[in-house]
Amino acid sequence: MTQQTPASRSDRSPQLVLTYDRYLDNDALLAGLRTLQVARPDLLTLSELGRSTEDQPIWLATVGRGSAAEVQGRPAMWVDGNIHATEFTGAMAALHLVDLLLAEDRPDGAADQLLDQVTFYVVPRLNPDGAARAMAASPELLRSGTRPYPWDEPRLGLHAADIDGDGRILQMRVKDPAGDWQVSPQDPRLMVKRRAFDQGGSYYRVFAEGRFEGRYDGHLIHPAPALPGLDFNRNFPNGWRPEGEQGGAGDFPGSEPEIQAVLRFFAAHRTIFGALTLHTFSRALLRPFSDKADEQMDTTDLWLYEAIGRRGTDLTGYPAVSVFHHFKYHPKEVISGAFDDWAYCHLGVLAYTVELWDLPTAAGIAEKNEQKRFIEWFRDHPVTDDEQILAFVLQQAPEALVTWRPYQHPQLGAVEIGGWDGLYSWRNPPAQLLLAEIAPVSLLARDFATLAARLTWRDISATALGPRRHLLRVALENQGYLSTSGSVRGRLSGVARPVQLRLELPAGARLLSGQHLVDLGHIEGRSHRVGLTPGSSPTDNRRVVEWLVEAGAGDMAQITVNSDRGGALSGTVTFG
């Protein structure tokens, strides 16, 4: 699945501190972060991004070397996970990334390491409330937060729940000649779809294991949405639409404290140029737009997205696609209010939604993702795919498919419970397959970060022109791949500050020409030169500034460079 390119450096196999063979609840996740922090206090700071609806801390791991000011001044990558309650894999992948970044950093203090160039802001679990309920001894299936929404009243119908007390939410089935499912001839545990022309067999209705809210009349069973009906990833301001148009969107853009915490953090950290939000499942690298075609994206940014996506595909095997073109839940509907669209459209942050893990592709059904039938596959696929999945599960994680057994349901009467333990097969990888799934995504986050703009001095010197007369010259270069705006959208949005030079002279010295404060605008890296023709390699990633200064021998000038997504620099020149 994973093809490594030589530059990925993954062959170094750094020594990780933690193990990744089980899913961590909130306490264990915090313990893991603290263990990492104790291991490398020089690189890792833990703080609260904010508080959840239930007033639980949302932990933020800041990874970078140096003083707080140095770390905050660098271009930055954002990685979050588990915004959706049941998508624990995202939290584990984010934790793994922190572990990997620390492991790859050489404590000998060798210069020019990644954590000297870029800061990582990692929030493994953006939604501690939802994850706590989904991981409870009696788990709940909910989309995001735990606040009752859109109403307080429980909704009539069947609610997914662990009714037999075995700690899992499996499936229930009842025999029904009008049913949509039938037992697979390959294995009595596996239910497969009844097709259009299937007649005369033994058919079933299949429901989530659950509890019926309201009075069951002996006829009507409809699945009810969970009482907490929020979807945090519809609550971001970009293109936000109300409940009737976009389910789970919340009361208004940014209405939820978890999302407000993200919005405020980005407003205060304009250095962030790239972002990964870690979800499950599908094995896909999703990018904006969700609601419009690629033709409407700036072409340079589109090429940039594609270049990063190709690297991501090389590292993870996941196809990189636009949500609008390839990841619609319904062919005629678009989604809005998602993180990646907001981060790109409002802030020019190159953001991807990573959908980790996919049971069918893990089982070797390559056509699903090769033909980009991420969603459509579930609607329609050959029965041989089901058999292939079965064979894989029986070999790799037989506990994920449970033998059906009779159960006297308190409301529905005689049913059978069994089938998929969906939370740890379809929604998340079985724990024994977790590490293999998350490790390549950490490599993507790490490689993505190496694209950051990187301002460096080419020259900072003074030439004596006569008594107390000096020509002060600074040449600056962006040696990174990305522009100091991160993207064209970042420049147009005006969120990222352009590069500014500040010259400070000692008392007694005087500026004869030029300004103390020089606005250099944004400085390109190499990312805008995708269409470069042979023989042309312009130096548009450089700037030269000269001042005429009156100063005495031994006087020292201080020059500082500030930018958001290109980092900060400072240097001194002593006049001869």
Ligand SMILES: [Zn+2]
């Ligand atoms: Zn998700």
